[in-house]
Amino acid sequence: MVNPVYAPAADRYENGMAYRRCGRSGVLLPEVSLGLWHNFGDVNPLSNSLAMAHYAFDHGITHFDLANNYGPSYGSAEETFGQIMKKSFRPYRDELFVATKAGYDMWPGPYGNWGSRKYLMASLDQSLKRMGLDYVDLFYTHRYDPDTPLEETLQALVDIVRQGKALYVGISRYPASAAEKAYRYLAERDVHCLIYQGRYNLFDRAPEEQGILDQAHHHGVGFIGFSPLAQGLLTSRYLQGVPEDSRMAQGRFLKRETLTEAVAAKIKALNEVATERGQTLAEMALAWVLANEKVTSVIVGASSVAQLEDNLKALRKPGFTRQELERIETICRLPDGGK
Numbered sequence: 001m002v003n004p005v006y007a008p009a010a011d012r013y014e015n016g017m018a019y020r021r022c023g024r025s026g027v028l029l030p031e032v033s034l035g036l037w038h039n040f041g042d043v044n045p046l047s048n049s050l051a052m053a054h055y056a057f058d059h060g061i062t063h064f065d066l067a068n069n070y071g072p073s074y075g076s077a078e079e080t081f082g083q084i085m086k087k088s089f090r091p092y093r094d095e096l097f098v099a100t101k102a103g104y105d106m107w108p109g110p111y112g113n114w115g116s117r118k119y120l121m122a123s124l125d126q127s128l129k130r131m132g133l134d135y136v137d138l139f140y141t142h143r144y145d146p147d148t149p150l151e152e153t154l155q156a157l158v159d160i161v162r163q164g165k166a167l168y169v170g171i172s173r174y175p176a177s178a179a180e181k182a183y184r185y186l187a188e189r190d191v192h193c194l195i196y197q198g199r200y201n202l203f204d205r206a207p208e209e210q211g212i213l214d215q216a217h218h219h220g221v222g223f224i225g226f227s228p229l230a231q232g233l234l235t236s237r238y239l240q241g242v243p244e245d246s247r248m249a250q251g252r253f254l255k256r257e258t259l260t261e262a263v264a265a266k267i268k269a270l271n272e273v274a275t276e277r278g279q280t281l282a283e284m285a286l287a288w289v290l291a292n293e294k295v296t297s298v299i300v301g302a303s304s305v306a307q308l309e310d311n312l313k314a315l316r317k318p319g320f321t322r323q324e325l326e327r328i329e330t331i332c333r334l335p336d337g338g339k
């Protein structure tokens with residue numbers, strides 16, 4: 001049987017998605033972006049990855065967030081994305097905003113990690129091959145490298161843009177002091193930093209507390225929040241224990257120890273607030289992040305189309321009353337009960 005050719009939904013831009021300007025730039029990003037950290041590796045069925053990518057694009061998600069080592073195995077999420085490009089997305093390349101990154105452990109030896117020019121340049125070339133792309137829209141240094149001169153990392157970004165291999169550059173997980181230097185260094189070379197990527201959710205307020213959001217805003221740099229659902233904690237996933245097929249059951253990035261009795265009680269209490277608002281907990285958690293105008297987009301992960309569908313309902317965003325916000329704050333500030 002010949003596979004049917006993918007035809008995206010004709011109403012994909014009138015389906016409820018809103019787009020926000022990314023800092024002081026010409027780029028608009030969807031309020032919800034899709035991350036390929038999990039569930040797009042060579043251990044996952046291609047049919048499910050393909051279905052999620054189609055559902056995303058059909059609902060106005062134009063931004064796909066990758067990194068060199070997403071999988072498992074390393075590189076395989078980019079290979080999966082390459083297959084999705086080939087099977088479905090090739091005619092729509094100009095409607096897509098594709099990001100990748102380098103900065104974590106990727107290949108053995110001294111040149112496959114951190115922030116050297118040697119690593120970033122080689123890694124991006126590999127990423128382009130795996131995804132079957134001529135360029136990425138956005139290339140990130142995935143983390144701050146305290147041992148490489150920051151100028152070396154940043155100049156590599158400048159040169160990558162000049163080579164046309166990335167249209168824009170961004171930084172991820174940089175401490176505020178290094179971010180400040182990065183914004184200035186790049187601006188002085190006419191390569192404006194497009195975006196800062198950091199973890200931001202009801203349980204992790206670091207971007208507010210460390211001044212990252214205000215700093216990005218001040219420099220005209222967008223902010224995109226990753227793990228807005230705290231890897232699934234801020235959803236209905238763990239309301240009744242740990243399901244067999246969940247990220248926590250795999251135990252690699254989300255450990256069972258995280259779900260203390262106190263955290264389980266917090267999740268239940270937040271779920272009650274969400275239910276009273278007529279939302280799922282996932283919807284409410286995403287709506288809460290998006291209520292902050294300094295946030296350009298949230299990058300969600302999903303293991304099924306149904307989860308993605310649930311998450312996109314957050315775009316309906318009924319506003320929060322002051323009482324709801326206070327209740328949410330009180331719950332979130334309760335101790336986690338861990339070690």
Ligand SMILES: NC(=O)c1ccc[n+]([C@@H]2O[C@H](COP(=O)([O-])OP(=O)(O)OC[C@H]3O[C@@H](n4cnc5c(N)ncnc54)[C@H](OP(=O)(O)O)[C@@H]3O)[C@@H](O)[C@H]2O)c1
Binds near residue numbers: 225245
């Ligand atoms: N820059 C960085 O260093 C960095 C670090 C981490 C992530 N990221 C980016 O951010 C993206 C998102 O991160 P994340 O996957 O941790 O995000 P997340 O949205 O906080 O968590 C996603 C997980 O939550 C569960 N989930 C999602 N929607 C659900 C729903 N409606 N109902 C029930 N469960 C739901 C699923 O878990 P199950 O799999 O258990 O079903 C899903 O895999 C990544 O793909 C990556 O692109 C970047």
